[in-house]
Amino acid sequence: MLVTAADATRAGDALRVTAKDVAADGVVVLTLAHPGGARLADWTPGAHIDLHLPDGTTRQYSLCGDRFDARTYRVGVLREPAGRGGSAYVHDVLAVGDVVGVGGPRNNFPLVPSERYLFVAGGIGITPLLPMVRQADLLGADWTLVYGGRRRGSMAFLDELESHGDRVHVLPEDRHGRLDLPRWLGEPREGVAVYCCGPGPLLDAVESACAGWPEHALRTERFVAREQGAPVRDRPFDVVLARTGATVSVGPDRTVLDAVRDAGVDVLSSCRQGTCGTCETEVLEGTPDHRDSLLRDDERAAGDCMFLCVSRSCSDRLVLDL
Numbered sequence: 001m002l003v004t005a006a007d008a009t010r011a012g013d014a015l016r017v018t019a020k021d022v023a024a025d026g027v028v029v030l031t032l033a034h035p036g037g038a039r040l041a042d043w044t045p046g047a048h049i050d051l052h053l054p055d056g057t058t059r060q061y062s063l064c065g066d067r068f069d070a071r072t073y074r075v076g077v078l079r080e081p082a083g084r085g086g087s088a089y090v091h092d093v094l095a096v097g098d099v100v101g102v103g104g105p106r107n108n109f110p111l112v113p114s115e116r117y118l119f120v121a122g123g124i125g126i127t128p129l130l131p132m133v134r135q136a137d138l139l140g141a142d143w144t145l146v147y148g149g150r151r152r153g154s155m156a157f158l159d160e161l162e163s164h165g166d167r168v169h170v171l172p173e174d175r176h177g178r179l180d181l182p183r184w185l186g187e188p189r190e191g192v193a194v195y196c197c198g199p200g201p202l203l204d205a206v207e208s209a210c211a212g213w214p215e216h217a218l219r220t221e222r223f224v225a226r227e228q229g230a231p232v233r234d235r236p237f238d239v240v241l242a243r244t245g246a247t248v249s250v251g252p253d254r255t256v257l258d259a260v261r262d263a264g265v266d267v268l269s270s271c272r273q274g275t276c277g278t279c280e281t282e283v284l285e286g287t288p289d290h291r292d293s294l295l296r297d298d299e300r301a302a303g304d305c306m307f308l309c310v311s312r313s314c315s316d317r318l319v320l321d322l
């Protein structure tokens with residue numbers, strides 16, 4: 001995993017909503033600040049925070065504001081009619097002046113140094129890419145943003161992107177059709193970092209279009225968990241907690257996270273769907289059955305960490321650094 005030390009997860013800050021603005025059809029932008037005006041934790045482009053909403057839901061949102069503004073965080077929230085409720089609460093109930101719990105920032109999608117970047121955004125996937133294009137600009141990198149969405153009116157932050165001129169290509173689907181990925185990606189080549197965030201079908205299409213590109217050229221972030229097949233094993237397996245030597249049996253209907261928590265180990269979690277990275281745990285022995293949407297293939301093969309909320313075991317026994 002690529003979580004940087006500077007982005008280590010913190011949890012439990014209570015921040016006040018200081019502004020709530022409509023950024024596009026179906027998208028509101030929240031500005032959050034410490035009620036006492038305290039400085040907020042630093043973050044880097046690609047980072048997200050957890051919002052612990054007053055209705056009991058916890059959701060992750062990419063930070064899309066100015067990383068050099070130490071007093072406010074900004075997140076964009078798409079209303080998702082088929083979602084799990086958090087976005088409806090933010091849109092319909094959450095108001096300026098309300099206080100929400102905030103965890104993080106945490107970064108599973110960091111911007112690596114490169115002389116050239118191609119950013120591909122689909123809809124609300126623009127949010128983590130917005131600070132990235134600012135950073136790329138600041139560093140004098142050669143970059144291009146291709147931004148697709150259903151309609152121009154549903155695409156947030158167009159006004160902020162205008163100043164970047166022809167580096168930014170705004171391509172609403174009702175006028176331009178689906179993004180022409182072969183055109184924008186071109187031939188596989190060295191020295192270009194490709195970043196993509198958006199709906200699952202766009203990510204799948206970019207991943208397959210980048211199949212011939214150099215290893216690690218493409219980096220993606222998924223807001224929705226990737227479809228997974230059946231677990232490798234349907235029999236119980238043992239999880240050994242290395243720090244105490246205790247052994248916990250995990251049956252087919254339990255998550256490793258719940259099993260170790262029941263054993264008294266307090267592992268932080270947030271999304272519980274393998275997308276946020278909060279529950280990452282070091283694996284000391286055994287072979288994890290990775291079921292997250294975060295790890296690259298080489299990180300999966302290394303087998304030295306896993307996400308306890310979704311991942312399981314291929315082996316009879318896993319030893320975790322807990």
Ligand code: FES
Nearest residue numbers: 270272277279309
């Ligand atoms: S809680 Fe989000 S990855 Fe496990």
